[in-house]
Amino acid sequence: MIDAVRYLVDNGIKWRAMPSDFPPWPRVYACFTRWRDAGLVAELHDRLREAVRDAEGHDREPSAAVIDSQSVKADATIALTSWGYDAGKKINGRKRHLLTDTLGLLLAVLVPPTSATDRDAARLLLPAARGRFGRLARVWADGGYTGHLVDWSATQLGVVLDIVRRSDDIRGFQVLPRRWVVERSFAWCLRSRRLVRDYERRTDTSEAIVLWSMTMLISRRLAARGQGPVLARAA
Numbered sequence: 001m002i003d004a005v006r007y008l009v010d011n012g013i014k015w016r017a018m019p020s021d022f023p024p025w026p027r028v029y030a031c032f033t034r035w036r037d038a039g040l041v042a043e044l045h046d047r048l049r050e051a052v053r054d055a056e057g058h059d060r061e062p063s064a065a066v067i068d069s070q071s072v073k074a075d076a077t078i079a080l081t082s083w084g085y086d087a088g089k090k091i092n093g094r095k096r097h098l099l100t101d102t103l104g105l106l107l108a109v110l111v112p113p114t115s116a117t118d119r120d121a122a123r124l125l126l127p128a129a130r131g132r133f134g135r136l137a138r139v140w141a142d143g144g145y146t147g148h149l150v151d152w153s154a155t156q157l158g159v160v161l162d163i164v165r166r167s168d169d170i171r172g173f174q175v176l177p178r179r180w181v182v183e184r185s186f187a188w189c190l191r192s193r194r195l196v197r198d199y200e201r202r203t204d205t206s207e208a209i210v211l212w213s214m215t216m217l218i219s220r221r222l223a224a225r226g227q228g229p230v231l232a233r234a235a
Contacts, residue, residue, distance in 0.1 A: 004028040005035075009212045012193025036208040045211045048218040049105045055225055062101040063135040066182040067122060068142060069097045070189075071114050075199045082203055084115025094198045096186075096210065097121045099129050099139070102178075104185045106214045107133065111198075111206040118144035123152070130157045140164050140178035189213050 004022035008015065018025040035041045050060040071086040074093035083094050091114060099108040108129045112121055122145055130136055138160045139153070146163055153161045164179045189195045192213040200206040 001028055001031040005032050005212060006216055009192050009194045009209055010216065012196065032208070036204060041208055041211045041215070045106065045215045045218070048215060048222065052105060052218055052221055053101070053103065055222070056103060058103070059135070061133050061135045062107065064102055064138045064140075065099050065107055065129070065136060066102070066140045066178055067097065067099045067125065067145065068179065068182040068186070069095050069118050069121065069144070070186045071095045072195070073197050075197055078198065078201055082113055084113035086114040094203070094206065095121070096206070097125055098182055098185055099125055100182045100185045102181060104181045104188070105218065106185065106211070109207045109210045111203040119147060119149045122149055126153055126157060126159060130159060138162060142179055188217050192216070
């Protein structure tokens with residue numbers, strides 16, 4: 001079942017196009033929804049992330065993070081109430097908000113309509129992350145998170161929101177300190193074809209697909225280190 005879900009996320013197929021080597025697609029979909037609703041995919045992902053942080057010599061609970069958003073086009077099957085228009089990037093669809101650690105590993109994900117501002121999404125994402133990670137004290141972000149959010153996060157959450165600005169004097173692409181980490185995480189997600197466009201009718205399904213994508217990335221990293229027993233315990 002897990003291999004079937006990973007195949008769907010990695011190759012971007014329709015549920016009904018599940019190859020005959022796997023169980024029938026209704027059973028795979030039922031397994032996917034149970035794991036999504038029970039939070040099992042999030043638990044699996046978090047255990048694997050902790051194993052990677054251990055292997056990299058970091059504490060299992062991060063003290064710093066990076067936040068950013070990515071607008072993606074939405075499929076025609078998605079209800080109009082769950083997507084919007086990003087005027088800056090001229091995209092009709094949804095916006096993925098990722099909070100990652102300094103290694104680029106996912107800490108939290110939120111998928112609201114594209115019309116939702118970065119600051120509004122951060123007011124939902126940061127408190128949830130602060131509740132889960134008690135050591136979290138600093139978050140790096142881009143200019144879209146400026147304004148009242150900086151003071152609010154410091155007074156209400158005890159988290160320093162550090163804005164990394166892009167220089168106005170430089171034209172074209174520029175690698176920005178700390179911000180490049182979460183940009184790389186978005187690139188990792190887009191290796192999974194199911195995430196190139198948002199096909200999911202429910203936003204929690206979109207968030208689960210992101211978790212499955214990052215789980216595949218982390219499991220490959222652990223397997224490359226020869227940590228098969230860690231993967232078995234996490235599963």
